[in-house]
Each structure stands twice: as C-alpha cells, then as structure tokens.
Amino acid sequence: MTDPIYQTDALIAEDIDAYLEQHQNKSMLRFITCGSVDDGKSTLIGRLLYDSKMIFEDQLAALENDSKKVGTQGQEIDFALLVDGLAAEREQGITIDVAYRFFATEKRKFIVADCPGHEQYTRNMVTGASTADLAVILIDARKGVLVQTKRHSFLCHQLGIRNLVLAVNKMDLIDYDQAQFDAIVKDYAHFAESIGIESFTAIPISGFKGDNITTHSANTPWYSGPVLVDHLESVEVNAAGDVDKAFRMPVQWVNRPNLDFRGFSGLIASGTVKPGDTLRSLPSGKTSKVKSVVTMSGNLDEAVAGQSVTICLEDEIDCSRGDVLAAADSPPEVADQFESTIVWMDDEPLVVGRAYWMKLGTQMVSVTVAHPKYEIDVNTMDHLASQTLHLNQIGVCEITTDKRVVFDPYAENRALGGFILIDKITNHTVGAGMLHFSLRRSQNVHWQATDITREHHAGMKNQTPRVLWFTGLSGSGKSTIANEVEKKLAIMNRHTFLLDGDNVRHGLNKDLGFTESDRIENIRRIGEVAKLMTDAGLIVLTAFISPFRADRQLVREMIDAGEFIEIHVDTPLEVAEARDVKGLYKKAREGKLKNFTGIDSPYEAPEDPEIRVNTVEMSPEEAADYIIGKILPLK
Helix, strand or coil, rough: CCCCCCCCCCHHHHHHHHHHHHCCCCEEEEEEECCCCCCCHHHCCCCHHHHHCCCCCCHHHHHHHHHHHCCCCCCCHHHHHCCCCHHHHHHHHHCCCCEEEECCCCEEEEEEEEEEHHHHHHHHHHHHHCCCEEEEEECCCCCCHHHHHHHHHHHHHCCCEEEEEEECCCCHHHHHCCCHHHHHHHHHHHHHHCCCCCCCEEEEEECCEEEEECCCCCCCCCCCCCCCHHHHHHHCCCHHCCCCCCCEECCCCEEEEEEEEEEEEEEEEEEECCCCCEEEEEECCCEEEEEEEEECCECCCEEECCCCCEEEECCCCCCCCEEEEEECCCCCCHHHHHHHEEECCCCCCCCEEEEEEECCCCEEEEEEEEECEEECCCCCCCCEECCCCCCCEEEEEEEEEEEEEECCCCCCCCHEEEEEEECCCCCEEEEEEEEEEEHHHHHHHCCCCCCCHHHHHHHHCCCCCCEEEECCCCCCCCCHHHHHHHHHHHHCCCCCCEEEEHCCCCCCCCCCCCCCHHHHHHHHHHHHHHHHHHHCCEEEEECCCCCCCCHHHHHHHCCCCCEEEEEHHHHHHHHHHHCCCCCHHHHHCCCCCCCECCCCEECCCCCCCCCECCCCCCHHHHHHHHHHHHHHHHH
C-alpha cells in the first residue's frame, strides 16, 4: 500500500503557475552518479526522487507493483526501478543507457544522469559527464575501490568535473563500520592524488535504507560531515564560477528581423557583458562596443554566464554563426593545430588521416587526427603505444583543422575547449574530445599573400582550372582513359598535368604503403598537389583507385567550388580481374599481396559522380570523347 505520509507538493495540483514561478529562480545543478556495476547508483537516484517527493501516487503504486515482480529487494520498494527504464536493464539489474531525471528541493533544482557501470558503456558515461557540475562516485562498502571506480574518477577529472562526492554506499550491509569506511576513503584518496584530484567529499550512505541522504543517520553517530542532499544544495555550480572568467559567447545566430535591427544571439559561456563593453569578434579580430543586450523580456543592464541573449553592437562588423564574441582585452586563441584527448565512441575504429567533422561550440570544421601519441589505460593510468583508437579507448592525439578555429583550453572553458567528432559519411558522432593547447607550429606558420592571383594564372592560359579525378578499381582503365583525355586536351591547346597513382609512388609518396591510413595520406597529398596546380591555372588529371568516399570528399573540399569533377571509371570486378595487366589480382588471390582493393580491401563506388563511363561498353577513346564532351561546356 501507498505510504500515507508520502505526498507530492500540493501546490503542483492547486496552482501549477505558482509552483513554476516558485521554482523558476532556483539555481540548477547537473550531476552524475557513476561507479562500478551494482554499486547502487540507480537505487540512490530513486531514493532522491522519492525523498524529494517527485513521484506521483500512480507512479508510486506502479513502482510497488514492479518491485514485487522484478525488484531485487524482496517485498520492499526497489528504488532503482524508477530509473532503469529499459527492459534489458530491469531484467539484468544493471544500467545500460544514460538515464536523466529531474528533481527539486526547497533550495535548488537538479538534473541527474545515471551512468552505466560496465566498461563497455564508457562512451555513455562520458556523454552524461560532459555537462555535469558534480559527480557522485559510488563505492560498494563491501568491495571497496574497484577498477571501474578508478576509470570513472579519471574520466570525471579529465572532463573537468571538480566537485566530487565519494558516496560509500550499502553501509547497512557492513553494520555501519567506521573502520571499513575510513579504510576505503584512505585507499581512494591515495588514488585520487595520483591522477591530480585535489579534493573530494566522502559520505557514508545507504541508498536503500536512506542513511545520510536527507538527514543524519543515527546509525553513523561517528560521522559529522554533510548529508548528501545538503551538500548537493550548497556546492557551487560551474555556471557560478564561469561568471568570474573573461567574457565568451559563441554566436549561434545573426538576428536580423528587419533593416533596423541586427544582433548576435547565443548562450554566454563565461563572464559578464553590459552596454558600453568593448568586444572582439573572432577569428576576424574586429572590435566594437556593446550598444544593448536584448532578451525576450526586454533589455538588460548586465548579462552573465548561462544566459541566452542577443548582443547589438555599435558598428557593423563582420560576424556570423560560428564566430565568437569575447572581451577585447582578453580574447581566446585562434589556431588550426592542437594537442587533444579523444574518447572514441564508435564501433568502427579511428581512421588516422581521414577527415571528420569537428563541432566546437557553434563552429563546424573539417579535422584530421594523427596517430595517437599514446593511449591511456584508465585501469592502470599507463601510457600505451597505439596506432589508432577503438570503441571506449582514450588517447592523446594531435589534430589539424582545415581552417583556424577559436578556442580556450578545456580546463579553462568547456564550451570552447570541448568538441565532438562526426563521421562525414554516416553523420554519426564517433568521438568526443578536449583541447589542451595549440601546437607551436600552428602559431609560427602564416599564409603569405602573393600579388599574382590564381585567376591571373588561369587567364594567362585562357581556361578554367579543373581537377578531373578518375577513380575505379585496379585494371578498370583509369590511367589509359586519363592519358587519352590529356592528349585530346593538348590538341586543343589546354594546359594540363596528369598525376598517375603509380608514378607518384616513385617519388612524392614513396614512403607510403597500402594500409588504410597510408592510402588516406596518399590521397591527401595528391589533393594538396592538385590544389596547388589549379592555383597555377592548370587542368589536373588524376588516376587513382582512391577507394574511400570520405577521402575523395576530403579532396573535393580542398578544391574551389565547381572545379572538382569526379569521374567513375565503372568496371565490374570480374572484368577488371580478367584484364589483370599487372598480375596484381593473381597475387592478391594467392595471399601474396595484402590490402588489395576489391579482394581484401573495400572499394566504395561514387554515389553521384559528375561523370560515369562504362569501359565494358566503351573503348578508351570513346570514353575520352565522352568525357571531353562533358567538360568542354564548362570551359
């Protein structure tokens, strides 16, 4: 039966508007619960929801019924069922996904993320921790500090969570033994110091029985510290600390409803802003003074970190989505090469050299990741040699963006230091990372402007530069057709250059093999050379297998819009293998040639190339005439 003294806030039912107004101005604390499997994270959150009276009577009745069916506490309420929503979690008694719950007390509002304990769900835990102000790290009093306790503590520290609560749970199962509690705290303190955690708050609790959750427990008279809820209500949230930092606001939207209004909208990441302040727009570096700070409720005399506002400036400076407005006398850095820590979150491993999208604040740029300097074994904190990163692995890597981005080190500013990586083909989020610092070479190397432009070079040759990118299987006829096209263009007095896959491996790319990462680097270098040649006004023909769509897309993005022409030399595998002019397919079939496209390495055919030629139906000369006919109208 329902406990007769359990009642939700009566004001909710009586006057919802008054209830919402009452809670509107409370501060918000985001926190996570983490730790090893079955340390009682979900039970603790369920207890917090129950004790804060955030459960309605019908929910409580359903909870009592579910507790009897699938609960783990006999005939008593299993509070974990309030959080473990997935059927698989209830059946196994574990947390798989990140479950978010809201509750409130008289002093503060809370959003809590219940993070999974299993090592295989580390990526889920990172997702929950990325926005948290505080972490409650649970330890089963019977088991002490475990490997996963250390893993989650390390991740929380890496993700910038400085408020840590060590909740030694299930004290009721060790008869509230102070000596055992003290031993666990001492053991954890030794580990915490080794990874740079400066302080934490240790509390002996029982999520199931409610000891030291909302009130001091008579079972632990030896404990005089704060109870969990009191600590959660009083700890400083990140937003409060961010107010004292230099002003930063990533621009999300240029707000221009009419000709008389132009403002820059966004969420203030740090600092304060008021009319009259001088701001700098980055990366352009232009400065202007704040004319007004606008919100839906009217203009503000001052806005602080955590508020969403529109800033109007006195001057019409160049500023758009992805730019950052910052204090003019304390701007963030701008760079394109960084050292970072990356948590890999995809089933497919990191492909070194491949271009991914990087989302940093409101900025979206293309980025490539170098071989990891080392992988971090979060169980031992050892630095391990690694060629790539697999699911849930963490590594320190150098990354390079295709253009300069505005950033702060993650330790100083999460909003401008934390990023995600997105696969360009699948659009899946594949990694999350933290920027440490820009590489020195990023600051030392600058673009040197020249007086003779690429347009001048092209005008001297009376042609529009192009990259004719021939792609197809080995033996498809790429080089033969490209050669025919170049001969026909030469007769037309066009200025061309043919980059052939085999030829460049005798010089420029002689240091590269045929692994996936080497193939990617091979194509990247050719793309850079092709770009330089188009700057010189040439029509560049390239004949490469270039098996991966993402890498061809990388080159397309290097070249000026409309100048990249992808030509798929579409030859079936069986036809290309039957030709086998160089005997490569035979070697690959015999196992003498590894990573050969079409045999033990995939070929990703273009989905929408500008030109497709079928060499089964066309001779090389016919294919060349067809291509010329397609590109000549383009000049």
